Amino acid sequence: MMHRPLITLLISYLLGLLLGNYLYLSAKPTLTLIAALLLIFLGAILLNWKGLGIILFPVVFVLIGSLMMNLHTFPSIPHNHISKLLKDEGINVQGSLYEPPKLLLDRSRLYINAERVYSKRCYTKVTGKILLTIGGSGSDLKYGDRVRFICKLHRARNFGNPGGFDYSRHLALQGIFVTGYLKSSMEIIRIGEGESNYFWKTIEGFREKIRNFIDKEPKLPNRAIIKALLLGETGEIPEETRDNFTVTGLAHILAISGLHMAFIALVASIIIRGILRYSERLILALDINKVAAILTIFPVLFYGFIAGLGVSTLRATIMIVTFLIAIVIDRQRDLYNTLSTAAFIITVISPASIFDVSFQLSFVSVLAILYLTPKFLHYLSLVQGLPAKFTPSVTKVIGRYTGSLVLVSITATMGTAPIVAYHFNRVALLGFIPNIVIVPLVGFIIVPLCLLIAIMIFISPSLAPIFLRLDSVIAGFAVDMVRLFTHLPGVSFWVTTPTLLEITLFYLFIVFLFNVNRLKMARYIALVLLAIIIGDYSYWYYTKNFNRNLRVTFLSVGQGDSALIEFPKGKRMIIDGGGGGYNDSYDTGRHILAPFLWKEKIERVDYLLLSHPHPDHLNGLRFIAKNFEVKEIWTNGQSTDMESYLELMEIVNREGIKKVTVNVETLPKYINGVRVDIYNPPVQLFQGEGMNIKSSFNNNSVVVKLRFKEVSLLFTGDVEEEAEKKLVQLGSRLESTVIKVPHHGSLRSNTEEFLGKVHPSYAVFSVGYKNRFGFPKMQVLERYRDLDSRTYRTDTDGAITMVTDGVSFRVEKFL
Numbered sequence: 131m132m133h134r135p136l137i138t139l140l141i142s143y144l145l146g147l148l149l150g151n152y153l154y155l156s157a158k159p160t161l162t163l164i165a166a167l168l169l170i171f172l173g174a175i176l177l178n179w180k181g182l183g184i185i186l187f188p189v190v191f192v193l194i195g196s197l198m199m200n201l202h203t204f205p206s207i208p209h210n211h212i213s214k215l216l217k218d219e220g221i222n223v224q225g226s227l228y229e230p231p232k233l234l235l236d237r238s239r240l241y242i243n244a245e246r247v248y249s250k251r252c253y254t255k256v257t258g259k260i261l262l263t264i265g266g267s268g269s270d271l272k273y274g275d276r277v278r279f280i281c282k283l284h285r286a287r288n289f290g291n292p293g294g295f296d297y298s299r300h301l302a303l304q305g306i307f308v309t310g311y312l313k314s315s316m317e318i319i320r321i322g323e324g325e326s327n328y329f330w331k332t333i334e335g336f337r338e339k340i341r342n343f344i345d346k347e348p349k350l351p352n353r354a355i356i357k358a359l360l361l362g363e364t365g366e367i368p369e370e371t372r373d374n375f376t377v378t379g380l381a382h383i384l385a386i387s388g389l390h391m392a393f394i395a396l397v398a399s400i401i402i403r404g405i406l407r408y409s410e411r412l413i414l415a416l417d418i419n420k421v422a423a424i425l426t427i428f429p430v431l432f433y434g435f436i437a438g439l440g441v442s443t444l445r446a447t448i449m450i451v452t453f454l455i456a457i458v459i460d461r462q463r464d465l466y467n468t469l470s471t472a473a474f475i476i477t478v479i480s481p482a483s484i485f486d487v488s489f490q491l492s493f494v495s496v497l498a499i500l501y502l503t504p505k506f507l508h509y510l511s512l513v514q515g516l517p518a519k520f521t522p523s524v525t526k527v528i529g530r531y532t533g534s535l536v537l538v539s540i541t542a543t544m545g546t547a548p549i550v551a552y553h554f555n556r557v558a559l560l561g562f563i564p565n566i567v568i569v570p571l572v573g574f575i576i577v578p579l580c581l582l583i584a585i586m587i588f589i590s591p592s593l594a595p596i597f598l599r600l601d602s603v604i605a606g607f608a609v610d611m612v613r614l615f616t617h618l619p620g621v622s623f624w625v626t627t628p629t630l631l632e633i634t635l636f637y638l639f640i641v642f643l644f645n646v647n648r649l650k651m652a653r654y655i656a657l658v659l660l661a662i663i664i665g666d667y668s669y670w671y672y673t674k675n676f677n678r679n680l681r682v683t684f685l686s687v688g689q690g691d692s693a694l695i696e697f698p699k700g701k702r703m704i705i706d707g708g709g710g711g712y713n714d715s716y717d718t719g720r721h722i723l724a725p726f727l728w729k730e731k732i733e734r735v736d737y738l739l740l741s742h743p744h745p746d747h748l749n750g751l752r753f754i755a756k757n758f759e760v761k762e763i764w765t766n767g768q769s770t771d772m773e774s775y776l777e778l779m780e781i782v783n784r785e786g787i788k789k790v791t792v793n794v795e796t797l798p799k800y801i802n803g804v805r806v807d808i809y810n811p812p813v814q815l816f817q818g819e820g821m822n823i824k825s826s827f828n829n830n831s832v833v834v835k836l837r838f839k840e841v842s843l844l845f846t847g848d849v850e851e852e853a854e855k856k857l858v859q860l861g862s863r864l865e866s867t868v869i870k871v872p873h874h875g876s877l878r879s880n881t882e883e884f885l886g887k888v889h890p891s892y893a894v895f896s897v898g899y900k901n902r903f904g905f906p907k908m909q910v911l912e913r914y915r916d917l918d919s920r921t922y923r924t925d926t927d928g929a930i931t932m933v934t935d936g937v938s939f940r941v942e943k944f945l
Contacts, residue, residue: 136467136470136471136474137466137467137470138188139187139188139191139474140470140473140474141188142187142188142189142191142192142195143191143192143194143195143474143477144195144473144477144484145192145195146191146192146193146194146195146196146197146198146199147195147196147198147199147477147481147484148195148199148484149192149195149196149199150195150196150197150198150199150200150203150481151199151203151485152203153196154200154203154204155193155196155197155200157197157200160193160196160197161197163193164190164193164194167186167189167190167193168190170182170186171186171187171190174186195481198477198478198481199481199482201481202302202303202305202481202482203302203303205302205305207307208257210254210255210256210257211256211257211258211307212244212247212256212257212258212260212283212308213258213285213307213308215247215254215256216283216284216285216308217282218282218900219282220280220281220282221247221280221281221282221283222247222248222249222278222279222280223242223244223246223247223248223260223278223279223280223281223283224244224245224246224247224248224253224276224277224278224321225242225243225244225245225246225260225276225277225324226242226243226245226274226275226276226277226324226325226326227240227241227242227243227271227272227273227274227275227277227324228241228242228243228259228273228326229241229273230272230273230334230337230438231269231271231272232363232365233267233269233363233365233366234267234365234366235267235365235366235368235369236265236266236267237263237264237265237266237267238263238264238266238267238269238315239261239262239263239264240260240261240262240263240264240269240271240277240318241259241260241261241262241306242259242260242261242262242277243257243258243259243260243324243325244256244257244258244259244260244308245276245324258307258308259304259305259306259307259308260283260306260308260309260310261286261301261306261308261309261310262279262281262309262310262311262312262318263309263310263311263312264311264312264313264314264315264317264318265311265312265313265314266313266314266315269315270315270320271315271318271320272334272338273326273330273331273334274323274324274325274326274331274334275320275322275323275324276320276321276322276323276324277318277319277320277321277324278318278319278321279312279317279318279319280317281310281311281312281317282310282311283308283309283310284308284309284310284900285298285307285308285309286298286301286302286306286307286308286309287899288928289686289687289688289722289928290686290924290927290928290929290944290945291685291686291722291725291726291928291929291944292726292729292730292929292944293627293725293726293727293728293729293730294721294722294725294726295721295725303482303485304482333435333438333439336435336436336588337361337436337438339587339588340360340361340436340583340584340587341357341361341363343587343591343594343598344356344357344360344598347595347598347599350598350599350602351602351606352602352605352606352609353366353602354366354367354368354371355367355371355384355605355608355609356580356583356598356601356602356605358384358385358386359384359386359390359572359576359577359580359605360436360437360580360581360583360584361436361437361438362385362386362437362438362440362442362443363438364384364385367384371609371612372384374609374612374613374615374616375612376554376556377556377558377616377621377622378558378561378564378568378612378615378616378618378621378622379543379556379558379561379562379564379565379621379622380561380564380565380568380569380612381554382491383568383569383572385442385488386437386442386443386446387442387443387445387446387488387491387492388445388446388449388450388492388496389446389569389573390433390446390572390573390577391430391433391434391446391447391449391450392450392573393572393573393574393577393578394429394430394433394450394577394578394581395426395429395430395450395453395454396573397574397578398425398426398429398430399422399423399426402421402422402425402426403418403419403422406418406421406422419457420457420458423454423455423457423458424454424458426454427451427454427455429581430447430450430451430454431447431451432581432584433447433581434446434447436581436584441480441483441486441488442486442488442489444476444479444480445476445480445483445488445489445492446492448472448475448476448479449469449472449476449492449496452468452471452472452475453465453468453472456468456471465500466500469493469496469497469500472493473493476489487549487553490549491546491549491550494545494546494549495542495545495546497545498541498542498544498545498546499538499541499542499545501545501644502541502544502545502640502644503537503538503541505644506537506540506541507537509644535565535566535569535570536562536566539561539562539565539566539569540562543558543561543562543565544640547636548628548632548633548636548637549633551625551627551628552627552628552633555624555625555626555627555724555725555728556622556623556624556625557622557623557625558621558622559620559621559622559623560618560620560621560622561621561622563615563618563621564611564612564615564618564621567611567615568608568611568612568615571604571607571608571611572608575604576601576604576605576608579597579600579601579604580601582597583597583598583601624728624733624757625728626727626728626729626730626731626732626733627725627728627729627731631666632663632666635659635662635663635666636663638655638659639656639659639660639663642655642656642659643656670731673731674696674700674730674731674732675699675700676699676700677696677698677699677700678698678699678935679698679933679934679935680695680696680697680698680804680836680838680841680933680934680935680936681695681696681931681932681933682694682695682696682836682843682868682931682932682933683696683726683929683930683931683932684870684894684896684922684924684929684930684931684932685708685722685723685726685924685929686722686896686924686925686927686928686929686944687707687708687709687718687722687723687750687896687924688708688718688898688899688901689746689874689897689898689901689902689903689905690706690707690708690709690718690745690746690747690749690750690896690898691705691706691708691741691746691747691847691848691870691874691896692704692705692706692707692708692718692722692723692747692750692896693705693706693845693870693896694723694726694727695836697801697802697803697804698802698803698804698838699802700802701736701737701801701802702732702734702735702736702737703735703736703737703738703739703801704723704735704737704738704739704751704754705739705741705834705845706739706740706741706747706748706750706751706847707719707723707738707740707747707748707749707750707751707752707754708722708723708746708747708749708750709745709746709747709748709749709750709774717749717750717752717753718749718750719749719750719751719752719753719754720753722750723750723753723754724753724754724757724758726929727754727758732758733758733759734758734759735754735758735759735760736760736761736762737760737761737762737763737764737801738751738754738755738760738762738763738764738787739763739764739765739832739834740763740764740765740766740778740832741766741831741832741833741845741847741848742766742768742827742828742830742831742832742847742848743765743768743769743770743772743775743827744824744827744828744848745772745774747847747848748774748775748778749774751763751778752774752777752778752781755778755781755782755785755787756781756785760785760787761787761788762787762788762789762790763782763787763788763789763790764790764791764792764832765789765790765791765792765832766791766792766793766811766815766830766831766832767791767793767815768811768815768827768830770827792808792832792834793808793810793811793812793813794808794809794810794811794812794813795813796808803838803839803936804836804837804838805836805837805838806834806835806836807834807835807837807863808832808833808834809833809834809835809857809860809863809864810830810831810832810833810847810849810853810856810857811829811830811831811832811833811853812856815830816829816830816852816853825850825852825878827848828847828848828849828850828853828873829849829850829852829853830853831846831847831848831849831853832845832847833845833846833847833849833853833857835863835864835866838934838936839935839936839937840936840937841867841868841934841936841937841939842865842866842867842868843866843867843868843869843870843932844864844866844868844869844870844888844890845870846869846870846871846872846873846879847872847873848872848873848874848876848879849872849873849879850872850873850876850878850879851878851879851881854872854879854880854881854883854884855881855883855884857884857887858883858884858887860887861887862887864884864887864888865887865888865889866888866890867890867891867892867939868890868891868892868893868894868932869888869890869892869893869894869919870894870896871893871894871895871896871906871910871914872884873905874895874896874897874901874903874905874906875895875897875905875906875907875910875911876903876905876906876907876910877907877909877910879910880910880913880914882913885913885914885917886917889917890914890917890919891918891919891920892919892920892921892922892932892941893914893919893920893921893922894921894922894923894924894930895921895922895923895924895925896924897923897924897925898925899925899926900925901925906923920941922941922943926945927943927944927945928943928944928945929943929944930942930943930944931943931944
């Protein structure tokens with residue numbers, strides 16, 4: 131790499147960013163060290179000690195990268211920061227929107243710079259960013275508006291499960307440490323203009339005019355797609371459409387990235403060069419390619435500004451402008467250095483970009499195309515029956531364009547597969563087929579038309595609607611095509627989350643595999659790497675399917691219940707799926723349970739047990755039933771007309787999952803050495819008897835006891851006092867090592883008589899952080915403490931894992 135020193139320095143800088151994410155370096159000593167190293171470096175250059183210089187300069191960049199990242203990962207919080215004034219009650223806050231509101235289908239997100247906190251008689255000046263979520267659709271607020279609201283604010287926090295999205299860190303890298311929620315936009319008022327940048331205010335004014343024009347066009351289908359591709363606003367895209375694009379490996383099309391910018395640059399360059407070639411004088415006097423490259427920068431910048439120049443759009447704009455400048459200075463052939471330059475600029479402006487999935491996918495896909503495409507062409511040229519110059523031969527048969535696009539799609543898919551699997555748990559093996567059709571359609575037609583619409587709105591408002599409707603028709607055709615591609619067998623599938631070691635092994639294997647003819651040892655190293663990969667897979671398969679222990683994990687799902695039971699020798703059961711503490715748009719199965727299962731290398735769940743059909747227990751089971759090869763679902767037989775329950779039953783029927791109704795008369799079942807007993811509900815379900823409907827559902831919860839040799843666990847659902855009175859008749863059979871506390875620690879449950887019969891050594895409370903019910907109740911906590919039970923809570927401990935061989939017992943907390 132020494133003939134490309136920029137690449138070496140970039141790698142050093144990126145390593146520094148990674149180091150700075152975990153290690154704090156004091157600024158003054160580190161800057162002193164950097165200065166000393168630079169002096170030594172200059173001395174080495176003067177003395178012609180090249181070896182020492184080659185070592186020192188990368189070290190300097192590692193230290194610089196660490197300091198840059200420390201600014202984000204270890205920020206200095208001022209004494210008047212809003213995060214230091216949080217209370218368990220509403221706070222009267224004034225602030226200004228530092229970004230345009232982000233509109234979603236059922237809520238809005240406001241990004242607010244806090245300015246003041248009001249008390250009864252005065253106010254305190256404060257600083258800090260707030261992410262405020264507002265229920266309902268739509269918002270009249272704009273960038274720069276000064277607002278005031280009363281809200282109970284919290285520090286951003288995660289659920290606390292292995293494999294879960296690190297939401298608090300994601301916000302912290304943006305400088306956001308405080309979040310809040312308002313039920314409607316009526317609870318926040320605009321009080322005037324706040325502090326804002328005049329330039330960005332002007333840009334946002336243009337964007338607002340475009341947004342209003344699109345929204346006011348009557349009966350415009352695919353409005354959300356056009357707004358996504360023109361304004362970068364993806365929040366209004368229907369979930370079904372979003373899922374279809376994800377399944378077919380086309381999710382990258384919906385978010386403006388380097389791909390969109392590249393097509394704008396390509397189309398603009400073709401048009402500009404075509405116009406310039408009409409003048410013979412210009413052809414003779416100027417380098418048409420360089421002039422076209424310079425002029426192409428302007429439509430690229432225009433598109434970037436219209437798209438809001440958000441983080442991902444800014445990165446894409448910098449990348450494309452860097453490549454255009456490379457053409458102007460005759461460096462277009464040195465694509466690796468050009469790519470490195472773009473990466474350098476982006477990570478200096480925003481060091482946290484290195485952790486952003488769009489940054490990773492953009493650069494890795496381009497790198498894969500640059501590196502792998504020539505390798506593929508070389509190996510294809512060696513195939514017998516094909517001419518040495520493979521590309522022209524193929525293009526004569528299937529067309530130059532199609533052959534190139536197929537090859538580019540395959541190399542980009544191969545290069546990004548581990549990253550996509552890590553972040554999205556998807557692998558699109560046949561994703562190159564939809565890409566061949568949809569990417570050119572979007573890139574050459576829909577996106578340029580979007581940009582043309584933006585221009586026409588300002589220069590010819592009467593013509594703009596014509597182009598808008600045309601673009602909508604073409605976008606509708608693309609959406610329909612994507613829907614058809616979802617039925618393509620094997621287009622994509624879910625995968626477990628690869629470890630960082632597995633990702634590293636994959637990339638090393640690809641590098642050495644494609645260099646077996648260049649490097650003498652490459653073939654043997656590739657074989658060794660392949661053996662390690664196979665060994666890694668074998669290890670996980672053995673660990674998950676031939677384990678001897680019973681392993682139970684109580685997941686943190688907010689105000690709800692969910693637990694994974696891993697029986698010896700690989701059988702698995704999920705008891706409840708959580709999901710009631712959030713609106714229906716938040717799928718706890720997709721966003722909490724599934725990521726945990728994939729992180730644990732679990733692709734199959736044998737049994738689902740729904741204790742009772744309340745949303746905080748059943749909603750998350752829908753995604754699991756659909757995607758994890760479930761064989762049986764156990765219920766108490768009680769049904770409801772609730773939409774989420776009906777959807778679950780529809781999935782059960784469609785997937786051919788066996789329905790099993792259980793009650794107190796169900797015979798004990800043995801699952802790989804673990805005895806499973808059902809203690810509730812009774813044959814005649816609780817109903818009436820002075821109970822409201824909710825209490826009858828709670829009291830009919832399936833109560834199940836697992837016994838593995840000397841250790842037992844009791845899962846109680848949401849049973850209340852009435853059910854507990856019947857359960858105490860079981861006497862000593864109730865006694866258990868562990869109890870999943872009934873009804874989240876409610877006073878309507880957990881009677882002293884019942885707890886006396888169970889007498890647990892460990893008690894697990896499945897509750898949401900600062901939930902509105904005040905669970906667990908203090909009196910209930912005291913009852914367990916009086917029994918000397920060791921208590922755990924999912925709101926403060928995160929996921930709680932209990933492992934036993936039937937005799938010994940250990941507990942692991944995630945937080």
